Amino acid sequence: MKKKFISILEQQLFETMNTAKAGLKISDEDKYRCEGFMQAGVELELVSDKEIQALIRSVHESVYGESIIARRSKEKLGSLH
DSSP states (O other): OOOHHHHHHHHHHHHHHHHHHOOOOOOHHHHHHHHHHHHHHHHHHSSSSHHHHHHHHHHHHHHSSOOOHHHHHHHHHHHHH
């Protein structure tokens, strides 16, 4: 059950991040579905918050080729110019 949950969540995260990377707006429906799915996994004790955060970091690095922190730093520098 846990493996299936993580697999489905990973797919949702990939789709969401690829949408954002393409410069498209993530619909509120998709955003809330993903957030609700994560919360359900925690509430049902299928995964911990730590596991979810690790998966988010992993998928982000796969999609963007860099860590969340590195990407945010670049975005902040870009907004200063």
